[in-house]
Amino acid sequence: MASVSLRHVTKLFDAGGRPVLHDLSLDVGDGELLVLLGPSGSGKTTALRCIAGLEPPTSGEIHIGERDVTQLPPADRDVAMVFQPAALYPHLRVRENIAFPLTLGRTPRAQITRKVIDIADRLGLTAELDRRPTQLSEGQRQRVALARAAVREPRVFLLDEPLAHLDGTARLELRAELSRLHQALGATMIYVTHDEVEAMTLGQRIAVLQDGHVRQLGTPVEVYERPADAFVARFVGAPGMNVLAGVATHKRRGTHVECGSLTIPVPLREYDGEIQVGVRPEHVLLCGIDDGVGAVEVRMVESHGAETLVHLDAGGLPLAARVPGFPHVAPGEKIGVAIEAERLHFFDAAGVRLA
Amino acid sequence: MKTPQEKLRFALVAGLLLLGSAAAPLAIAAWTSARAERAYAERIATTAAEYLATVTSPARGGGGSADYDLASLLVRARALSALPGWSPAVEVYHGTAPFIAATAPPLTPDAFADLQRDGAVRWDGATALAPLRDRNDGDVVGAVRIAPRRASRGALAGLALPALLAVLWLGGWAISGLVRARARVRLAPYAVATVVLGIAAAANVRGAAADATDRWLADAQLVVEDAATRGPAQPVDVAARTLQRLVRGAELVPADSADAAPRREHLGRRIRATSMVRLGPNRWLELRTDPGEEGTTAWVALAVALALCGPAGVSLAAWIARADARRRRETLTAWGFLAPATVHLAIFSLAPAVFLVYLALHRWTPGESGAPFVGLDNFQSVLGDPLTWQALGNTLVYVLHVPVAMAVALVIALALHRHRSALRVVRALLLLPYAASTVAVALAWRGLFRTDGGFINATLAHLGVAPVDWLGDPRNALLAVLIVAVWMQIGYQVTLFLVGLDAIPAAYGDAARVDGANGWQRFWRVTFPLLRPVTIFAGVTGVVLAAQVFTLIYVLTGGGPARATEMIATRIYQTAWGDGRFGEAGALALLLWVFLFAATWTELRLLLRRERHA
Numbered sequence: 001m002a003s004v005s006l007r008h009v010t011k012l013f014d015a016g017g018r019p020v021l022h023d024l025s026l027d028v029g030d031g032e033l034l035v036l037l038g039p040s041g042s043g044k045t046t047a048l049r050c051i052a053g054l055e056p057p058t059s060g061e062i063h064i065g066e067r068d069v070t071q072l073p074p075a076d077r078d079v080a081m082v083f084q085p086a087a088l089y090p091h092l093r094v095r096e097n098i099a100f101p102l103t104l105g106r107t108p109r110a111q112i113t114r115k116v117i118d119i120a121d122r123l124g125l126t127a128e129l130d131r132r133p134t135q136l137s138e139g140q141r142q143r144v145a146l147a148r149a150a151v152r153e154p155r156v157f158l159l160d161e162p163l164a165h166l167d168g169t170a171r172l173e174l175r176a177e178l179s180r181l182h183q184a185l186g187a188t189m190i191y192v193t194h195d196e197v198e199a200m201t202l203g204q205r206i207a208v209l210q211d212g213h214v215r216q217l218g219t220p221v222e223v224y225e226r227p228a229d230a231f232v233a234r235f236v237g238a239p240g241m242n243v244l245a246g247v248a249t250h251k252r253r254g255t256h257v258e259c260g261s262l263t264i265p266v267p268l269r270e271y272d273g274e275i276q277v278g279v280r281p282e283h284v285l286l287c288g289i290d291d292g293v294g295a296v297e298v299r300m301v302e303s304h305g306a307e308t309l310v311h312l313d314a315g316g317l318p319l320a321a322r323v324p325g326f327p328h329v330a331p332g333e334k335i336g337v338a339i340e341a342e343r344l345h346f347f348d349a350a351g352v353r354l355a
Numbered sequence: 356m357k358t359p360q361e362k363l364r365f366a367l368v369a370g371l372l373l374l375g376s377a378a379a380p381l382a383i384a385a386w387t388s389a390r391a392e393r394a395y396a397e398r399i400a401t402t403a404a405e406y407l408a409t410v411t412s413p414a415r416g417g418g419g420s421a422d423y424d425l426a427s428l429l430v431r432a433r434a435l436s437a438l439p440g441w442s443p444a445v446e447v448y449h450g451t452a453p454f455i456a457a458t459a460p461p462l463t464p465d466a467f468a469d470l471q472r473d474g475a476v477r478w479d480g481a482t483a484l485a486p487l488r489d490r491n492d493g494d495v496v497g498a499v500r501i502a503p504r505r506a507s508r509g510a511l512a513g514l515a516l517p518a519l520l521a522v523l524w525l526g527g528w529a530i531s532g533l534v535r536a537r538a539r540v541r542l543a544p545y546a547v548a549t550v551v552l553g554i555a556a557a558a559n560v561r562g563a564a565a566d567a568t569d570r571w572l573a574d575a576q577l578v579v580e581d582a583a584t585r586g587p588a589q590p591v592d593v594a595a596r597t598l599q600r601l602v603r604g605a606e607l608v609p610a611d612s613a614d615a616a617p618r619r620e621h622l623g624r625r626i627r628a629t630s631m632v633r634l635g636p637n638r639w640l641e642l643r644t645d646p647g648e649e650g651t652t653a654w655v656a657l658a659v660a661l662a663l664c665g666p667a668g669v670s671l672a673a674w675i676a677r678a679d680a681r682r683r684r685e686t687l688t689a690w691g692f693l694a695p696a697t698v699h700l701a702i703f704s705l706a707p708a709v710f711l712v713y714l715a716l717h718r719w720t721p722g723e724s725g726a727p728f729v730g731l732d733n734f735q736s737v738l739g740d741p742l743t744w745q746a747l748g749n750t751l752v753y754v755l756h757v758p759v760a761m762a763v764a765l766v767i768a769l770a771l772h773r774h775r776s777a778l779r780v781v782r783a784l785l786l787l788p789y790a791a792s793t794v795a796v797a798l799a800w801r802g803l804f805r806t807d808g809g810f811i812n813a814t815l816a817h818l819g820v821a822p823v824d825w826l827g828d829p830r831n832a833l834l835a836v837l838i839v840a841v842w843m844q845i846g847y848q849v850t851l852f853l854v855g856l857d858a859i860p861a862a863y864g865d866a867a868r869v870d871g872a873n874g875w876q877r878f879w880r881v882t883f884p885l886l887r888p889v890t891i892f893a894g895v896t897g898v899v900l901a902a903q904v905f906t907l908i909y910v911l912t913g914g915g916p917a918r919a920t921e922m923i924a925t926r927i928y929q930t931a932w933g934d935g936r937f938g939e940a941g942a943l944a945l946l947l948w949v950f951l952f953a954a955t956w957t958e959l960r961l962l963l964r965r966e967r968h969a
Contacts, residue, residue, distance in 0.1 A: 054865050075871040087862035091884040100880070101870035148870070158869075 002065030002155040004028040009060030022212035035203030043212040080149035086141040088133040139170030230351035260315030262294035278345035284321035292336035373526040376665025380556035380658035388563030395567040396503035400485035518552035546666040553662030557655035564647035572617040572630040610641035626727035714941030733942035746926040757897035760844040768852035785846030797910035829919035855889030
């Protein structure tokens with residue numbers, strides 16, 4: 001097992017073009033499962049391909065363990081990668097696909113057979129060994145891809161959105177499977193996804209990427225509870241945090257932020273001017289029209305069963321509230337909202353977290 | 356078909372189709388046998404008239420009179436009708452007076468006037484009238500009347516009657532089944548019975564024609580033998596010339612003794628109907644004519660085709676009656692779209708293919724009348740010809756350029772695939788030889804290969820290599836042809852491989868790289884297997900085209916020198932247009948087709964085992 005570290009990695013596909021990775025530095029601990037989370041185009045897959053050696057970085061260094069692997073070909077890095085379409089060789093059976101990395105070297109045949117059967121058993125693929133990739137479900141294909149990566153016992157696993165094409169149940173199953181596999185192998189894993197639920201459930205740490213920059217690196221709790229900026233706040237969570245632009249005024253009785261139809265008292269001292277106030281939907285409470293921080297109009301009600309999302313309009317600013325059960329509100333209705341002061345997040349006009 | 360009216364309408368249409376298609380081949384058989392019988396009557400009437408002109412004495416008195424001695428004509432005419440074995444009913448007229456049966460009605464003046472005017476056989480009611488000319492072969496002075504018999508083999512002879520009954524029964528059964536919407540309606544037995552009926556009718560067509568020829572031969576043989584005994588004894592060849600006038604349209608040639616009965620003989624490339632004429636002890640003539648049945652092939656085909664219209668029409672009518680309006684409209688529209696391609700295929704692919712099969716089974720040379728059926732003789736002579744085997748060997752060697760070109764093309768394609776910037780220009784350049792006309796390419800290469808001052812030999816001379824006689828030396832010619840072939844093929848195959856490489860998702864290569872595969876392993880274990888469909892396509896089409904190579908050889912070497920570059924296709928061409936043996940050329944073409952079919956089938960079986968992409 002090994003740690004992975006990216007040091008000031010910049011990647012440009014066209015000389016003079018926009019960098020896809022921008023002076024990216026990142027350390028992944030030995031045996032850690034780090035999730036690279038970001039919207040499409042954020043550079044997360046490129047970062048993964050640089051680590052794998054499929055793309056050379058334009059500048060910067062990549063270390064795996066003690067070694068500088070920046071100039072090494074993929075074969076010499078001892079990493080395994082699972083691709084988003086599973087990339088199983090269509091002309092080979094499942095057994096041959098899993099054995100493929102081993103057959104390239106000098107592993108004795110008997111040992112290959114044993115390892116293939118072992119890993120297939122662990123991933124529940126024993127019955128599928130003699131089938132062809134075309135005969136498998138998408139979930140089974142990803143399992144085979146995982147088995148093909150794991151069979152070599154690499155120091156680092158790179159996973160590029162392996163669950164993106166799966167439907168609900170298969171996704172949940174394989175997610176759990178991945179967690180177990182990580183624990184069992186104790187391998188370093190770097191997992192790319194755009195799905196914040198996957199990131200929250202799988203990752204020991206999450207690196208949120210945007211436009212080739214790391215916006216925040218931290219545990220899932222840190223990322224959720226203390227987003228480093230407005231982008232991370234909005235991106236993490238379903239739906240993301242409400243971030244309302246407003247103006248703060250400091251008076252004797254305390255500071256208030258006016259945003260849309262809301263006037264929110266905030267525990268900030270001596271702040272005047274433009275500000276962004278963030279609040280998670282679950283911390284927006286519905287109340288009587290005069291009991292809260294302002295009046296809003298109900299736009300849409302989405303019932304999820306255990307909870308209901310109520311989309312509100314606060315004087316032109318969209319505001320989402322997540323409330324348990326089925327609230328008695330209807331679109332067009334005017335109600336009030338209450339927000340607990342200690343649940344508020346503050347970002348300056350540029351989006352950087354205040355305090 | 357739901358309402359009674361619809362059912363009735365369908366039953367009427369189908370019944371008419373059934374009866375019409377059953378009657379058509381029989382009508383053809385009846386008509387053609389009547390035709391054969393009329394042809395026989397015309398011919399034997401002419402022969403009889405010539406016989407009388409030959410054997411009747413001249414009129415006494417006026418020396419060198421052109422007219423006949425009437426007493427002699429009377430005797431000869433009666434003797435003719437009494438010849439043992441003579442088959443037709445005959446009457447001879449001098450002027451308009453009947454000679455054989457004195458009580459028979461005279462020839463009408465109109466008929467006689469017509470004969471005098473036309474001087475050719477004419478039909479008077481149901482009988483043939485041949486003009487009887489005077490001794491100088493001048494004026495028409497009388498006539499010979501022959502009444503044709505009813506055809507010896509009627510339209511319903513042999514298998515035709517049971518086949519007709521089977522057609523009516525099975526067809527009626529199928530139609531009633533369709534009307535009552537029975538679950539199991541079988542049109543196949545009806546169709547089979549129809550084909551049998553068509554073949555039986557066709558057999559009767561041939562039989563009647565053959566029979567008419569045989570009877571003419573037998574009757575002509577009688578009168579020729581009789582005429583020969585009445586004249587002075589002559590050498591056989593002189594007699595043959597003298598008697599030739601009796602059998603216009605046939606030949607008399609001196610021959611050795613043989614069976615006297617009419618029979619068929621293969622003479623050269625033709626089949627002739629012959630019978631032996633005995634002039635005296637050991638003095639024989641052979642009487643030869645074209646067999647009537649050889650001209651009936653078209654009628655045979657027509658009889659079978661018309662018969663098949665029945666089941667086809669009934670099933671079409673059933674479909675029209677059953678399908679709803681929308682299906683009918685859609686099907687008609689679909690056929691509307693398909694029709695141009697179907698017609699094109701039928702005219703330019705199917706018809707030549709059918710003609711090829713016909714050619715291969717017959718002995719046909721343009722300009723010669725008749726194409727006798729020879730069974731598998733053409734195949735036998737083609738397979739026994741060492742030139743065929745030499746051409747086959749050369750073709751096999753030539754076909755080997757395909758895998759060679761493919762290997763080179765694959766290497767080039769892999770190199771180009773990596774350097775995409777060079778691709779566009781190079782792609783266009785590579786396709787040029789393939790797009791250029793083969794004739795132009797072959798002519799250009801002939802220039803390059805020239806022994807004196809050709810580019811290749813000039814280059815070799817610079818390198819200190821002695822000039823090579825590329826196209827003139829049998830040892831080099833095939834190699835030279837192969838070089839040109841590879842040069843022409845390679846661009847096309849590179850293009851195919853490039854397309855194939857583009858179609859392989861990059862993820863496979865990436866996965867293999869991360870898994871630790873080096874370049875060679877990536878190619879052999881991932882890229883090449885994934886290129887399989889392209890390889891199969893390039894290989895199969897390449898081999899099929901190469902095995903039929905013609906233009907390149909024809910222009911570059913003409914198959915020479917010393918047949919060193921003779922291919923199957925040039926052999927076919929040479930056999931047909933050079934030697935005029937179209938039947939053998941057809942047989943060779945069919946053999947090539949069988950060979951290609953077998954080769955392609957094997958190739959596909961070997962290669963297509965796993966072609967599907969994930």
